[in-house]
Amino acid sequence: MNNKGFTSRLVHADRKLNAPENGAVHQATNNSVLFEYKDAQELVDVFQGKKAGHVYSRSSSGSNAALQNILTHLEDGVGAVTFATGMAAITATMLSLLKSGDHLIVSHFLFGNTRSFCETLQSLNIELSFVDVTDVRHVKAAFKSNTKAVYLETIANPVTQVADLRAIGQLCETKNALFIVDNTMTPPNMFDAKSVLASITVSSLTKYIAGHGNVLGGAVTDTGLFDWTGFDNILPMYRGPDKSQWGLTQIRKRGLRDMGGTLSSEAAHGISIGLETLVLRTHKICENATRLASYLHTHDKVLAVYYPGLADHPQHFLAREHFKGYGGVLSLDLADNIDPILFLNALNLVICATHLGDTRTLALPVASTIYFENSAQQRQEMGVNDNMIRMSIGIEDIDDLVADFEQAFAKF
Ligand SMILES: *Cc1c(COP(=O)(O)O)cnc(C)c1O
Numbered sequence: 001m002n003n004k005g006f007t008s009r010l011v012h013a014d015r016k017l018n019a020p021e022n023g024a025v026h027q028a029t030n031n032s033v034l035f036e037y038k039d040a041q042e043l044v045d046v047f048q049g050k051k052a053g054h055v056y057s058r059s060s061s062g063s064n065a066a067l068q069n070i071l072t073h074l075e076d077g078v079g080a081v082t083f084a085t086g087m088a089a090i091t092a093t094m095l096s097l098l099k100s101g102d103h104l105i106v107s108h109f110l111f112g113n114t115r116s117f118c119e120t121l122q123s124l125n126i127e128l129s130f131v132d133v134t135d136v137r138h139v140k141a142a143f144k145s146n147t148k149a150v151y152l153e154t155i156a157n158p159v160t161q162v163a164d165l166r167a168i169g170q171l172c173e174t175k176n177a178l179f180i181v182d183n184t185m186t187p188p189n190m191f192d193a194k195s196v197l198a199s200i201t202v203s204s205l206t207k208y209i210a211g212h213g214n215v216l217g218g219a220v221t222d223t224g225l226f227d228w229t230g231f232d233n234i235l236p237m238y239r240g241p242d243k244s245q246w247g248l249t250q251i252r253k254r255g256l257r258d259m260g261g262t263l264s265s266e267a268a269h270g271i272s273i274g275l276e277t278l279v280l281r282t283h284k285i286c287e288n289a290t291r292l293a294s295y296l297h298t299h300d301k302v303l304a305v306y307y308p309g310l311a312d313h314p315q316h317f318l319a320r321e322h323f324k325g326y327g328g329v330l331s332l333d334l335a336d337n338i339d340p341i342l343f344l345n346a347l348n349l350v351i352c353a354t355h356l357g358d359t360r361t362l363a364l365p366v367a368s369t370i371y372f373e374n375s376a377q378q379r380q381e382m383g384v385n386d387n388m389i390r391m392s393i394g395i396e397d398i399d400d401l402v403a404d405f406e407q408a409f410a411k412f
Contacts, residue, residue, distance in 0.1 A: 001013075001016055001073075006074075006188075006189050006279055007189075007278075007279045007280075009073065009074070010070075010074065010275065010276060010278065010279070011276050013069075013070045013073055013074070014026055014027055014066060014070060014272060017066075017069040017070060017073060018065075018066040018069055018070075026269065026272070026273075027062065027063060027066035027269070027272070028062075028063075029063055029265040029266055029268070029269045030061065030062050030063055030265055031265055032057065032061075033056065033057045033058075034055075034056060034057075035053065035054045035055055035056075035057075037053075043055065049240070057262070057265075058256075058257060058260055058262045059252070059253075059256060059257040059262075060252075061265060062265075063263075063264075063265035063268040063269060064082050064262075064263055064265075064268050066268065066272070067082050067219075067263075067268045067271060067272050068080040068081065068082055068219075070272060070275065071219050071221055072221060074188045074189075075188045075193060075194075075201060075221045075223065076192075076194060076223075077194075077201075077221040077222050077223050077224055078222050078223070078224035078244045078245065078248075079221070079222050079244075079245060079248045080219050080220065080221040080222070080248075081219065081220050081248055081251055081252050081255070081256055082205070082217060082218070082219045082263045082268065083217065083218040083219065083220075083256065083261045083262070083263055084216060084217065084218065084261045084262055084263050084264070084267070085204070085206065085216045085217065085218050085261065086184060086202070086203060086204025086205065086206055086207075086216075086217070086218035087113055087114070087117070087204075087218065088218050088259075088261025089202050089203070089204075089218030089219055089220050089261075090114055090117065090182070090202050090218070091117055091259070091261075092220075092251060092254075092255030092256060092259050092261060093180065093200070093202055093220050093251055093255060094117070094121060094151075095254070095255065095259070096250050096251050096253075096254035096255035096259075097148075097149070097178065097231075097233055097247065097250065097251065098121070098126050098148055098149065098233065099126075099233055100124060100125040100126065101125060101126075101127075101146065102126050102127070102146055102147075102148040102149075102233070103126075103127040103128075103129070103144045103146040103147045103148065104121065104126055104127070104128050104129075104147070104148060104149050104150075104151060105128075105129050105131055105139055105142045105143070105147060105149070105150045105151070105177075106118055106128055106129070106130055106131075106150075106151045106152070107130070107131065107132075107133040107151065107152035107153060107156065107163065108130045108131055108132050108133070108381070108382065109132075109133070109153070109156035109159060109161045109382060109383075110152075110153060110156065111153060111156075111157060111182070111184075112370045112371065112373075114153075114182070116373070118130075127144075127146070129142040129144075132161075133150075133152045133161075133163040133164060133168065134161050134162065134163060134164055134314065134315055134318075135164055136164045136167035136168050136171055139164075139168050139171060140171055143171075143175055143177075147175065147177055148177060148178060148231075148233065149177055149178035149179070149180055150168060150171075150172055150177055150178070150179050150180065151180045151182070152168070152180075152181060152182070153181075153182040153183075153184070153185060154181060154182070154183050154185055154186045154191055154322070154323070155185040155186060155308060155319070155323075155327050155329065156185075157185065157329050157356065157390065158306070158329070158331040158366050158370070158384065158388065158390035159306050159331060159382065159383040159384065160306045160307060160308050160313070160327070160329060160330070160331060161314075161315060161383070162308050162313075162315035162318045162319045162322070163318075164315075164318060165181070165196035165198075165318070165322050166195070166196045166197070166321075166322070168196075169196040169197030169198060170197060172197065172199070173197055176227070176230050176231075178199045178200065178226060178231065178247075179197060179198050179199045179200075179226070180198075180199065180200050180201075180202060181193055181196070181198040181200075181201050181202070182201070182202050182203060183198075183201045183202075183203050184202075184203045184204040184207050184208070184357075185207075185208075185327050185329060186322075186323050186327060187203070187208045187209055187278060187282065189278055189279050189282060189324065190282060190286075190323050190324045190325050190327070191322060191323050191324070193221075193223055194223045194224075194225060195322075196322065197225055198223050198225070199222070199223060199225055199226035199247075200220055200221060200222050200223065200226070200247065201220070201221045201223065202218070202219070202220045203218065203219055203220075203221075204217075204218055204357075205217035205218055205219055205271050206218070206355075206357070207355075207356055207357030208278065208281070208282055208285075208328070208357040209271060209274065209275050209278065209357075210270060210271045210274035210275065210357075211274040211275075211277070211278065211281050211357060211358065211359060212274050212358065212359055213355060213358045213359070213360070214270060214274075215267045215270035215271055215274070216267065217263050217267055217268070217271045218261075218263075220248070220251060222244070222245075222247055222248050224244050226247065227243075228243055228244070228246035228247050229243055229246075231246075231247070233250075234246045234247065234250055235250060235254075238250045238253065281359065281395055282325060282328070283325065284395040285325075285327075285328040285393050285394065285395060286309075286325030286326055286327065286328060287398070288328075288361075288393045288394070288395070288396070288398050288401060289307060289309065289326065289327065289328050289329075289330050289393040290307075290309045290326060291398050291402070292330060292391075292393060292398070292401055292402065292405075293305050293307035293309055293310055293330050294310070295402055295405070296330075296332055296405070297310060299405075299409065300335075301334065301335045301338060301409050301412060302332050302333065302334060302335065303332075303333040303334065303335055303336070303387070304332065304333040304385075305330065305331070305332045306330065306331040306332070307326060307327075307329075307330040307331075308323075308326040308327060309325075309326030309327075328356065328357065328392055328393045328394075329356055329390065329391070329392055329393075330390075330391050330393060331366065331388055331389065331390045331391065332388070332389055332391070333385050333387050333388050333389075334387045334388075334389060335387075335412075336387065337412070338387070338412045340365040340368075340386075340387055340388070340389050341365060341368075342412075343389070343408060343412065344363055344364070344365060344389065346407075346408035346411045346412075347363065347404055347405070347408045348404055348407070348408075349361070349396065349400055349401065349404040350362070350363050350391070350401070350404055350405075351363070352364060354369065354370065355392065356390075356392035357392060358392060358394055359394050359395045360394040360396070361391060361392065361393050361394040361396055361401055362391065362392045362394070363389050363390065363391045363392075364389070364390055365388070365389060366384050366388040366389065366390050367379055367384055367385070367386045367388060370390075371384050
């Protein structure tokens with residue numbers, strides 16, 4: 001199957017990789033919590049990992065395994081673990097791989113809830129350095145003898161800063177540090193995490209992967225590039241014969257099994273259906289976002305537009321190098337005399353809502369919503385202005401989106 005294009009592989013992945021019963025093209029959703037073993041020894045062997053199988057669906061199930069196989073294939077990794085939400089994947093990954101006394105370098109520009117979770121890590125005596133990841137030099141300067149990992153997002157939200165991905169990947173390789181990339185904003189058809197030497201990727205499947213605003217999910221994938229034998233946080237019992245599985249085994253046991261953020265069978269099925277149209281959707285979304293960004297860029301009622309596809313975006317060159325398409329998130333600063341709340345109320349087609357990666361175009365005022373817990377100074381450091389609106393562009397007909405902005409601007 002590897003010689004086929006991305007979408008051909010994707011729409012046939014469930015059937016080819018998971019071999020559903022009776023010639024079905026979808027893996028059946030199975031809601032059994034428990035799994036019967038006629039031979040007690042077999043149950044023991046599955047428990048001990050000597051034999052493949054499921055024992056309790058908090059830890060693993062056919063539906064989750066099927067989605068994990070598809071994600072592993074699309075990312076060309078060595079395995080994946082799925083979770084109930086993106087945050088469940090992120091928190092389980094960090095808490096199972098890091099311990100008290102470790103140092104972690106994280107991006108200054110993080111998804112708000114991940115940023116807030118960083119404070120929980122600090123409270124557990126994990127030392128954090130927040131750095132501007134648009135330039136590898138800041139990351140290099142932050143390295144210490146106890147640095148275990150670097151964590152960043154490919155394109156940050158809402159200001160769309162693009163990380164200096166390959167240079168940071170190379171730096172992590174020389175330092176033997178784990179390079180954790182949140183690629184929610186750039187799913188695997190747009191971005192090859194292995195090309196920048198990512199060790200593991202985490203992502204919110206809720207966004208572009210599932211794509212229709214009807215299901216939550218998260219995943220972590222191991223690219224196979226990291227040498228786990230040099231990572232001393234892996235517990236002896238998880239150092240099995242296949243060294244490539246050490247990290248995921250610990251995440252599966254300590255993160256998924258013990259913390260319990262399990263993805264339901266229905267959600268796994270919903271995600272795999274949404275995933276089938278990933279390329280069509282993201283293609284249209286990127287095209288719409290590019291068109292809308294250039295329209296807004298020259299508008300006299302807009303002070304600034306943040307979109308990696310614009311030639312004057314500070315990391316446009318990095319985005320062009322690493323991604324196919326420039327993503328669906330676009331932010332703008334309205335002119336000072338336009339109240340963002342009133343402006344959003346004037347839009348008719350665009351939905352005022354949080355969330356991103358949907359088929360519908362969404363917008364929200366940034367400072368008073370996702371950053372309201374942050375101080376004015378923190379917002380300034382993150383480049384968030386009071387008049388900023390964040391948009392997640394959908395797949396609507398572009399003329400209708402432009403017309404919606406035209407009529408809204410006309411009211412101010
Ligand atoms: C939404 C999001 C998450 C969290 O995902 P959920 O599925 O909502 O828990 C993490 N990282 C990024 C970049 C996101 O956009």
